[in-house]
Amino acid sequence: MRILVLPCDGIGPEIVESSMSVLHAVNDKFSLGLTFDYDDVGFKSLEKYGTTLRDEILEKAKTYDGVILGTQSHADYPVPEKGGRNVSAGFRIGLDLYANVRPARTRPFLTSNMKEGKTMDLVIMREATEGFYPDRNMSRGWGEVMPSPDMALSTRKITRHCSERIARRAFELAMKRNKKVTAIHKANSFHMTDGLFLEAVRHVAKDFPEVQLDDLLVDASTAHLVRSPERFDVLVATNFYGDIISDLASELSGSLGLAGSIMASDVHCAAQAQHGSAPDIAGKDIANPVSMILSVAMLLQWMGEQRGNSNLQAAAAEMDRAVDVVLESPENRTPDLGGKLGTKAFGEEVAKVILG
Incomplete structure (x- = not known):
């Protein structure tokens, strides 16, 4: 090999x-x-x-x-x-x-950045090929444009295919762990894009009846990571959200250098x-x-x-x-x-x- x-x-x-x-x-x-x-x-x-x-x-x-x-x-x-x-x-x-x-x-012999007595053991499954990132959401060209020096526009892409496959990997992993998946989204604001992602996750969940699925708004998830990290096992998220919350989780657990x-x-x-x-x-x-x-x-x-x-x-x-x-x-x-x-x-x- x-x-x-x-x-x-x-x-x-x-x-x-x-x-x-x-x-x-x-x-x-x-x-x-x-x-x-x-x-x-x-x-x-x-x-x-x-x-x-x-x-x-x-x-x-x-x-x-x-x-x-x-x-x-x-x-x-x-x-x-x-x-x-x-x-x-x-x-x-x-x-x-x-x-x-x-x-x-967290590790019991290392100081974490969490509240006293709190522990963490979770995995974030981040979709990495689409989303808010302008270098990977177009078949040709770039996902950001500036029609004028004082205006910038960015295009976000979410597909059912990519959402379902990252969700499936998350559920498969959860079956090996504690059988719980949390979908991270902002569907209350991004009705179509995050709505499609959440719909795809719920569709995949039907193939894993033993796994408990819940979902959280991305802003609420940051609060829960600080307040009650023990509630999480496997988190599944689109690209941008997964990038942010994984850095937060790793730093809370002790250091980004430990993950x-x-x-x-x-x-x-x-x-x-x-x-x-x-x-x-x-x-x-x-x-x-x-x-x-x-x-x-x-x-x-x-x-x-x-x-x-x-x-x-x-x-x-x-x-x-x-x-x-x-x-x-x-x-x-x-x-x-x-x-x-x-x-x-x-x-x-x-x-x-x-x-x-």
Whole structure:
């Protein structure tokens, strides 16, 4: 099995390197037979090829069993006409990675940002190929226009097909967890678009009678995440809402740097940390690699489920366990968590736990 590794920008190369230390450890321990190829996206690609994301990279990625994608500094890219292509969006559209899976959970040995006594263990299923994002809601062109310098218009696209398939993935996941799905929407204002999404979710729910379905307005959901996070298990949302509430949930649970994430289709999957590229700390060996390590673990879990490979699934579980073992010791945490361990050293400590 082959994995394509794309370190990308900012702290991406550092957290990917740390994750690779852990991945090599489980590769050896569980005899996974994984091989790895590296290539350039982001600023390195822009310098070499004049674009942050080449079409041939997307075609190449389709031939691999999985992709590891580092963080991107999209806000600092030039305009698309000058080669500044959104790498994450390019992968989501190019490989149809419609399911952005974002778990968030508290750990008893780490301080959270929640009310005292509150805990969290949930997964947000975010549709990632349409919605409010103007770079992915048109077959040609861009979803935003400026008829005049003082007027800007944006087009939102919601389809039954994309809404139903992300809903189905959410219900399937809920069947493996606590059998509860919450649909996040704003159908009281967006009658047609969010109304269609909610209708699609309710239609899919009929195929999962064991799963309890409720729904919340997106603004109310933020309040409930703070006040009563224990009410949630699997949340399903359109692109924009899912992006916002997943950052909120992860930060409440302890830190955005502690939450893994994958982008998946029915046949392809890419691991990518939930957070951004943090260029201000790039190259300083102080970035927290946990999100990237856990994202890689989620990639192995996805690959294992797709192939019925129990070794891959066991390796994913071992990566999760080893991260918690290291985090439990305050001296082994990275500076953002009050420790002194560097990015590279953290990955090495996790690898040591795995290899015993």
